[in-house]
Amino acid sequence: MSDHETSDTDDATGSDGKRGAEPTFEAAEYADGTVTYPPHTVSPNGAERVGTVDLREYEARIVTWTMSTATPPGVREPNTLAIVEFDMGDEYDGPVVRALGQVAERGGADDAGEPGDVEVDIGDRVEPVYADDLREPGAGIREPASQDWDGFRFRPVE
Amino acid sequence: MERVAVIGASMTQFGQRDAWVQELLAEAGAAALDDAGIDGGDLDHLYVSNMASGEFEGQTGVPNALAHDLAATGAYTARIDQTSSSGGAGVYAAWQSVASGASDVTMLVGGEKMTHRTTSEATDVIASLTHPVEYKHGVTLPSFAGLTARLYLDEYDAPRESLGKVAVKNHRNGVDNPHAQFQKEVDLDTVLGSPVVADPLRLYDFCPITDGSAALVFCPESVAQEYVPEDEYAVISGIGGATDTHVVHERADPTTMGGVVDSSEIAYEMAGVGPDDVDVAELHDMFTILEFLQSEDLGFFEKGEGWKAVEEGVTDRDGDLPINTSGGLKSKGHPLGGSGVAQVYEIYQQVTGNAGPRQVEADTGLACNVGGFGNCVTTAILEGGR
Numbered sequence: 001m002s003d004h005e006t007s008d009t010d011d012a013t014g015s016d017g018k019r020g021a022e023p024t025f026e027a028a029e030y031a032d033g034t035v036t037y038p039p040h041t042v043s044p045n046g047a048e049r050v051g052t053v054d055l056r057e058y059e060a061r062i063v064t065w066t067m068s069t070a071t072p073p074g075v076r077e078p079n080t081l082a083i084v085e086f087d088m089g090d091e092y093d094g095p096v097v098r099a100l101g102q103v104a105e106r107g108g109a110d111d112a113g114e115p116g117d118v119e120v121d122i123g124d125r126v127e128p129v130y131a132d133d134l135r136e137p138g139a140g141i142r143e144p145a146s147q148d149w150d151g152f153r154f155r156p157v158e
Numbered sequence: 159m160e161r162v163a164v165i166g167a168s169m170t171q172f173g174q175r176d177a178w179v180q181e182l183l184a185e186a187g188a189a190a191l192d193d194a195g196i197d198g199g200d201l202d203h204l205y206v207s208n209m210a211s212g213e214f215e216g217q218t219g220v221p222n223a224l225a226h227d228l229a230a231t232g233a234y235t236a237r238i239d240q241t242s243s244s245g246g247a248g249v250y251a252a253w254q255s256v257a258s259g260a261s262d263v264t265m266l267v268g269g270e271k272m273t274h275r276t277t278s279e280a281t282d283v284i285a286s287l288t289h290p291v292e293y294k295h296g297v298t299l300p301s302f303a304g305l306t307a308r309l310y311l312d313e314y315d316a317p318r319e320s321l322g323k324v325a326v327k328n329h330r331n332g333v334d335n336p337h338a339q340f341q342k343e344v345d346l347d348t349v350l351g352s353p354v355v356a357d358p359l360r361l362y363d364f365c366p367i368t369d370g371s372a373a374l375v376f377c378p379e380s381v382a383q384e385y386v387p388e389d390e391y392a393v394i395s396g397i398g399g400a401t402d403t404h405v406v407h408e409r410a411d412p413t414t415m416g417g418v419v420d421s422s423e424i425a426y427e428m429a430g431v432g433p434d435d436v437d438v439a440e441l442h443d444m445f446t447i448l449e450f451l452q453s454e455d456l457g458f459f460e461k462g463e464g465w466k467a468v469e470e471g472v473t474d475r476d477g478d479l480p481i482n483t484s485g486g487l488k489s490k491g492h493p494l495g496g497s498g499v500a501q502v503y504e505i506y507q508q509v510t511g512n513a514g515p516r517q518v519e520a521d522t523g524l525a526c527n528v529g530g531f532g533n534c535v536t537t538a539i540l541e542g543g544r
Contacts, residue, residue, distance in 0.1 A: 036408065037291075037408075038289065038290075038291045038405060044408075063309065063412070064305045064306070064308045064309035064312070064412070065305065065308065066301050066304030066305045066307075066308060066356045066357050066358075066359075067304075067354070067356070067357040068296070068298060068300065068301040068304065068355070068356045068357075069353070069354055069355055069356070069357075070277060070278070070281065070298070070300060070355050070356070071278070071296050071298070072278055072279075072281050072282035072285055072296060072298060073278055073279070073282055074296075075296030076296065079295075079296045079301070081295060081296075081297060081301050081305065082305075083305055083407045083412065095408075095410065096410070098407040098408065099291075099407060100291075100292055100295060100297065100305075100406070100407040101295050102295050102296070122308070122309070122312055134294045134295050134296070135294055135295070135296050140282045140285075140286075140293075141213060141279075141282050141283055141286050142286055142293060146290075147290035147293070147294065148290070148294070149294050150294075151291070151294055151295070
């Protein structure tokens with residue numbers, strides 16, 4: 001699975017927040033110039049993958065958000081989630097690049113275990129912060145070994 | 159290609175049932191055979207729409223079990239799983255089997271047994287349809303609804319109350335449906351004061367977890383009157399299926415369900431009708447926001463104006479375009495694989511004039527069954543045979 005490939009790092013501690021010491025937030029770039037997150041086998045137009053893009057390098061804003069109070073087994077409760085859209089720069093003319101993820105507490109620690117009742121607004125600027133476990137592997141129905149469980153939350157930037 | 163008729167239908171009581179999935183399917187199947195005046199041995203094909211009997215109950219192989227229970231052994235059987243749109247996909251498969259000439263008589267039975275699971279467990283089974291990058295964040299289908307509802311209200315300047323009015327309307331319709339899980343009205347204050355589930359949506363914006371089953375019997379229209387009188391069958395005049403992205407945040411417009419747009423265009427073209435010709439519709443109101451999105455993406459209303467139709471009573475039972483006369487998933491219940499079949503059951507009753515106190519003036523009806531959060535969609539158009 002591409003996620004496994006993409007979250008490999010030279011040092012996956014991710015707890016000090018330093019660039020280069022945490023996994024990359026990897027999207028796929030395709031021969032037709034488009035970028036998608038998550039990576040797919042081919043682009044929406046069928047073009048082959050030619051590279052990767054680290055979404056940590058791009059500014060993102062909240063498109064919409066919700067605070068979910070009825071969460072599945074192994075998920076923080078409540079769980080604030082947001083869809084964010086990345087500003088890929090003036091030279092990028094492909095489809096919008098978005099990601100969905102948990103919202104991290106303002107100014108909170110980068111890793112797991114933080115409260116999920118974060119209030120944000122549409123249009124808020126956010127930055128990705130790495131977490132080792134976004135939910136408890138094996139607590140839900142999905143086989144723990146079938147996917148990775150670390151990733152990036154979105155922390156509002158003042 | 160043969161035109162396909164629906165000559166029999168049934169649905170069980172929806173709600174919390176003691177019966178397990180095999181019993182629920184058999185109950186609906188036997189009743190539909192009886193309604194069509196045939197026996198299990200008359201079936202060439204038997205399809206079962208079911209999303210997750212293995213995950214919910216540890217029972218797999220349900221089509222074969224059903225064939226045995228209904229004395230239909232020898233029939234070709236298959237299980238149709240398309241998550242929440244398994245029912246609609248089953249209607250498509252059943253239609254295809256008859257239209258192609260592969261089967262002279264086909265029965266479709268859709269159903270699910272869910273209520274023995276906690277809400278958290280059932281939610282997780284359903285959420286297992288999501289992409290790994292969604293699932294690991296704890297995304298649920300209700301949270302997709304909350305995300306989309308907030309964006310819709312913001313983009314189209316719609317009042318929060320308009321979503322609540324969908325719940326009020328559909329509960330009001332469900333009062334007259336003896337099979338509905340909730341046969342009681344709710345008022346707007348109750349909806350808006352219920353606990354938050356996925357902000358801005360609250361408990362009454364969501365359908366319940368449900369046990370239940372529904373069934374339909376199909377044959378070529380050319381022989382339908384050998385089974386039932388002319389005014390007691392309906393014709394599937396158009397049907398289409400389509401998909402949207404698996405990953406919800408990759409859609410160009412998160413308030414548009416591309417699968418609804420595409421499947422309905424196919425169905426309209428096949429039927430030779432347009433949205434203005436539809437007299438009654440059953441939409442997949444698993445969440446109140448979905449009724450707005452589908453009513454717009456089916457072409458009933460302009461984009462961003464579905465909420466106004468609800469506010470103005472256009473979609474009431476006595477409005478210009480009644481939507482969810484059955485009570486919808488919201489009031490009737492949502493036994494996953496059974497819901498798309500039950501939607502067509504309601505439209506079949508409406509266009510054959512057998513909907514009792516829920517009856518509206520309807521020659522042409524439409525059912526739109528949505529899987530995932532618009533990931534897979536089937537739209538079917540039915541016309542009365544009279």
